[in-house]
Amino acid sequence: MIIAILSGKGGTGKTTVSTNLAYVLDKKGHSVKLIDLDAEEPNAHLFFDIDYSEHIDVDVKIPKVDNAKCTHCGDCAKACQFSAIVVSSKSTLVFAHLCHACGACLLACKYNALEEIPKNIGKISLGSANGIDFVKSQMNIGEPSAVRIIRQAKKYTNKNKINILDCPPGVSCPTVESIQMADFCVLVTEPTPFGLHDLKLAVDLTRQFGLKIGIVINRYDNKLIELESYLEENNIPLLLKIPYDIKIAQSYSKGKLFSKEIPQYENMFVELYNKILEIVQ
Amino acid sequence: MKILLATKGQTLDSAIDERFARASYFLIYDDKTGQLEVINNNQELSHGAGPQAVQIAIDNGASAIISAMPGQNALQAIRAANIKVYEAVGLSAKHAIEKLKSNELKEL
Amino acid sequence: MIVKQLAIVSGKGGTGKTTLSASFAHLAKNALMVDCDVDAPNLHIILKPEVNKTFEYFGSKKAFIDFDKCTNCGICASVCRFEAIDFEQNQYRVKEYACEGCNACVIACPVNAISLKKTLNGKYFESTCETGYMAHALLNPGEETSGGLISEVRKLSLEIAYSKKIELIIIDGAPGIGCPATSSIVGAKYVIVVSEPTKSGLHDLVRIVETIKHFKIPHGIVINKFDINDEQTKEIEKYAQEENLEIIGKIPFDKTVVEATKQAKPIIEYDCKSAFAVKDIFEKTIQKLNLSPQS
Numbered sequence: 001m002i003i004a005i006l007s008g009k010g011g012t013g014k015t016t017v018s019t020n021l022a023y024v025l026d027k028k029g030h031s032v033k034l035i036d037l038d039a040e041e042p043n044a045h046l047f048f049d050i051d052y053s054e055h056i057d058v059d060v061k062i063p064k065v066d067n068a069k070c071t072h073c074g075d076c077a078k079a080c081q082f083s084a085i086v087v088s089s090k091s092t093l094v095f096a097h098l099c100h101a102c103g104a105c106l107l108a109c110k111y112n113a114l115e116e117i118p119k120n121i122g123k124i125s126l127g128s129a130n131g132i133d134f135v136k137s138q139m140n141i142g143e144p145s146a147v148r149i150i151r152q153a154k155k156y157t158n159k160n161k162i163n164i165l166d167c168p169p170g171v172s173c174p175t176v177e178s179i180q181m182a183d184f185c186v187l188v189t190e191p192t193p194f195g196l197h198d199l200k201l202a203v204d205l206t207r208q209f210g211l212k213i214g215i216v217i218n219r220y221d222n223k224l225i226e227l228e229s230y231l232e233e234n235n236i237p238l239l240l241k242i243p244y245d246i247k248i249a250q251s252y253s254k255g256k257l258f259s260k261e262i263p264q265y266e267n268m269f270v271e272l273y274n275k276i277l278e279i280v281q
Numbered sequence: 282m283k284i285l286l287a288t289k290g291q292t293l294d295s296a297i298d299e300r301f302a303r304a305s306y307f308l309i310y311d312d313k314t315g316q317l318e319v320i321n322n323n324q325e326l327s328h329g330a331g332p333q334a335v336q337i338a339i340d341n342g343a344s345a346i347i348s349a350m351p352g353q354n355a356l357q358a359i360r361a362a363n364i365k366v367y368e369a370v371g372l373s374a375k376h377a378i379e380k381l382k383s384n385e386l387k388e389l
Numbered sequence: 390m391i392v393k394q395l396a397i398v399s400g401k402g403g404t405g406k407t408t409l410s411a412s413f414a415h416l417a418k419n420a421l422m423v424d425c426d427v428d429a430p431n432l433h434i435i436l437k438p439e440v441n442k443t444f445e446y447f448g449s450k451k452a453f454i455d456f457d458k459c460t461n462c463g464i465c466a467s468v469c470r471f472e473a474i475d476f477e478q479n480q481y482r483v484k485e486y487a488c489e490g491c492n493a494c495v496i497a498c499p500v501n502a503i504s505l506k507k508t509l510n511g512k513y514f515e516s517t518c519e520t521g522y523m524a525h526a527l528l529n530p531g532e533e534t535s536g537g538l539i540s541e542v543r544k545l546s547l548e549i550a551y552s553k554k555i556e557l558i559i560i561d562g563a564p565g566i567g568c569p570a571t572s573s574i575v576g577a578k579y580v581i582v583v584s585e586p587t588k589s590g591l592h593d594l595v596r597i598v599e600t601i602k603h604f605k606i607p608h609g610i611v612i613n614k615f616d617i618n619d620e621q622t623k624e625i626e627k628y629a630q631e632e633n634l635e636i637i638g639k640i641p642f643d644k645t646v647v648e649a650t651k652q653a654k655p656i657i658e659y660d661c662k663s664a665f666a667v668k669d670i671f672e673k674t675i676q677k678l679n680l681s682p683q684s
Contacts, residue, residue: 011403083329088362102491171530192650253587253618299576
């Protein structure tokens with residue numbers, strides 16, 4: 001089973017939910033794999049003591065100019081949609097970090113003056129933390145897109161385990177890539193107008209792809225009428241309310257799992273999982 | 282020589298724009314003939330505005346650029362193409378050209 | 390008249406940029422507000438702008454296959470490195486959400502059946518609210534977050550500022566450390582980085598500061614909810630000292646902020662400790678910008 005955890009707004013608690021859910025399910029005897037797909041800013045690993053077994057480079061192929069053959073005709077620059085090649089009479093310069101590694105320039109070059117060399121855009125680390133399988137994706141600073149790393153990292157899902165995907169924030173490309181083929185999407189929000197506004201964007205996105213969804217409200221202190229009526233009117237299941245408790249915030253800031261530090265909170269994640277199962281089946 | 286000026290308006294009286302790559306206009310000024318060409322910089326590019334702006338300078342034969350501080354990418358392209366770049370935010374294009382001629386502009 | 394721009398960024402999402410920006414909008418005499426978080430904009434929720442003009446943004450291109458010309462040879466799918474072309478129902482088709490508009494298939498197609506078409510990525514707006522003018526935007530869900538849309542919003546804001554003679558522009562920056570954040574700060578006179586005392590917060594702070602330093606813009610740090618974690622706050626202070634960065638303010642954890650946000654009101658309308666801190670930060674910032682007193 002693949003459960004994707006996402007949110008429209010940053011900082012609502014995706015990582016809080018995915019890490020605590022993984023911990024509790026593992027404690028209750030399930031086989032769990034936690035995959036951090038926030039390749040720009042992976043944080044899930046901060047909450048566990050992970051033994052890494054493998055680091056895998058994620059490379060793409062980018063062009064390299066053979067100056068002996070290059071006539072500075074500029075066709076490659078014209079073909080490039082990302083302004084990653086600048087051609088003057090003196091130079092043909094490739095901007096590796098703007099390059100989307102698409103190969104269009106090679107197709108355009110009539111002089112065979114471009115060859116492809118690997119460029120590292122990030123890495124995927126595999127490991128485990130006390131029985132929880134762990135995958136961390138990490139993009140190098142300055143890269144234009146996390147999408148390819150996310151696509152690679154998703155190949156490590158294990159169909160015999162509960163795969164929890166900690167997705168990137170927002171609703172743009174990296175998130176879209178992360179949620180493809182998920183059996184269920186948990187949308188984490190906060191009971192503020194900000195949270196609701198961004199939640200609607202996330203709901204629209206998951207609807208575009210026909211995915212099953214449910215909501216977790218984080219930092220819940222009392223009703224936000226607008227949010228709860230939005231969920232009712234749109235038939236979106238509310239799966240869990242995590243209370244606004246300063247102890248939870250403190251736990252998170254130290255890089256600790258609050259369901260572990262405050263065991264009374266363990267049960268909420270068991271219930272979350274059970275509700276997900278009900279909907280998926 | 283031809284100079285590319287990144288400006289807010291379409292004439293030499295316009296101010297140098299606070300941004301290089303996303304400046305409203307690029308003026309190509311030929312200091313020998315006094316001819317002026319105006320390029321509307323309507324790039325709606327998500328990325329690569331810097332290199333694109335430098336390519337415009339190259340394609341128009343500019344050997345000098347007068348603008349705000351270019352970003353990392355643009356600067357790299359400017360150096361590779363052997364173009365000189367000068368900072369002149371706060372000046373009008375006309376004034377900046379005069380200062381360039383009297384060596385008063387700061388070369389980046 | 391000189392227009393001065395203040396940008397508020399964070400690195401990590403959710404640290405409190407928008408909360409701070411909204412308060413600044415109310416504290417300033419007549420600032421033009423700009424929301425550069427085009428992916429998930431929030432500033433309008435507090436400022437409640439009325440949209441006067443809407444502009445469409447065509448920022449990226451996607452490949453379109455002309456089925457009449459297409460011979461289904463499949464070369465396009467084989468050159469596409471983004472897995473964006475599928476063979477479905479007897480026809481090669483482009484999966485729009487995966488297409489990056491790279492042009493490879495266009496070049497490779499032996500019968501010229503593919504072209505790149507500009508797509509509508511989002512919209513941007515010129516609006517007015519009770520604090521003055523506002524420029525903001527909304528990217529369509531699923532689109533690549535775009536420095537281009539942000540720069541259109543900023544261009545618009547400068548046009549408004551010059552025509553309405555507004556001296557101060559306050560930018561609620563895009564979160565993160567990539568291109569959208571950079572597009573939020575270029576041309577600013579001063580940048581405030583809002584950070585939070587958590588492990589991930591410090592990590593992102595370091596990266597956004599590096600970016601700001603490249604553009605040589607004066608900047609200062611605000612530590613939000615600083616009393617959540619004394620140890621992490623000390624880490625930030627230590628980092629600031631090592632790098633010669635100024636901490637221009639520390640805002641305490643304050644439940645009133647949640648209440649204020651729920652009521653869609655700026656925090657400074659409440660009599661509470663965080664409001665006091667925010668006002669102090671505002672005063673310091675006005676001084677940094679060399680502006681006349683705003684009250």
